[in-house]
Amino acid sequence: MKNDKAKFFKMKYKSMLLSTLISYAFLTLELVIDSVIAGMFIGEDAVSAIGIVSPYITFISFVSTMISQGCGIIFTQKIGAYKDREAKMICGMGLGLSFALGVILTILMLCTKNIFLGFFNLSPEIYRLASDYFTYLTIVAFIYPVYYLVYYLVLDDGDNILVTASDIICIIVNFIA
Numbered sequence: 001m002k003n004d005k006a007k008f009f010k011m012k013y014k015s016m017l018l019s020t021l022i023s024y025a026f027l028t029l030e031l032v033i034d035s036v037i038a039g040m041f042i043g044e045d046a047v048s049a050i051g052i053v054s055p056y057i058t059f060i061s062f063v064s065t066m067i068s069q070g071c072g073i074i075f076t077q078k079i080g081a082y083k084d085r086e087a088k089m090i091c092g093m094g095l096g097l098s099f100a101l102g103v104i105l106t107i108l109m110l111c112t113k114n115i116f117l118g119f120f121n122l123s124p125e126i127y128r129l130a131s132d133y134f135t136y137l138t139i140v141a142f143i144y145p146v147y148y149l150v151y152y153l154v155l156d157d158g159d160n161i162l163v164t165a166s167d168i169i170c171i172i173v174n175f176i177a
Contacts, residue, residue, distance in 0.1 A: 034133075042129070049129035052120060053137060060105055060141050064148040067097050072152030091153065098145035105141035109134070 038046035071094030078087035113134050117127060151166065 045123070045126045046129050046133075048126050049133050052117070052122070052126070052130050053133050056109065056116075056134070056137055056141075060137070060144050061148075063101065063105065064098070064145040065152075067094065067101060067145065068148035068152040071097075071149060072155065075153055094149050094153075095146065098149040101145040102142040105145070106138055109138045109141050113138075 035047050035050050038050055071090055075087050075090045075094070078084075078090055113131070117130055117134070122130065154166075
C-alpha cells in the first residue's frame with residue numbers, strides 16, 4: 001500500500017513538473033510573441049512601445065499570481081481533507097478577490113496611463129503605439145487575476161493536461177489578437 005502511494009506521488013510529481021515547465025515555456029513565448037510580431041509587422045517603434053509598457057505586464061502577473069497560488073494551495077488542502085464546504089468558501093473568496101483585483105488593476109492603469117507615458121520623452125509615434133498597447137493591457141489587467149486563479153486551481157488539483165492545453169490556446173489567441 002505504501003509503495004503504491006509512493007509510485008502515485010512520484011508519477012504525479014513528474015507529470016506536474018513537466019506541465020509546469022511547459023506552461024512557463026509557453027508563458028515566456030507568449031510574452032515574446034508581442035515583440036516579435038510588433039517588430040515584424042509594425043516596426044521598431046512598436047517594439048520600443050512594448051518595452052516601455054512591459055513593467056505593467058510584470059506587475060499584473062505578480063499581483064495576480066500572489067492571490068491565485070495561495071488560493072490554489074489552500075483549496076487543494078481542503079479538498080484533500082474532504083472539507084468541501086471550506087474548499088468552496090476558499091474558491092468563492094478567491095474568485096471575489098480576483099474579480100476585485102481585476103477592477104482595481106484596471107482603474108489603476110486607467111489613472112496612471114498618462115502619468116506613466118508622460119514620464120518618458122517619447123516621439124509621437126512611440127507614444128501612440130504605447131498608448132494603444134496600454135489599452136490592450138487594461139483589458140488584460142481585468143482578466144488576468146481570474147484567469148490565474150482558475151489556472152492555479154486546476155493545476156494544484158492535478159489536471160496538468162488541461163493547464164497545458166489552456167497555455168497553448170492562450171498563445172494562439174494572443175498571436176491572433
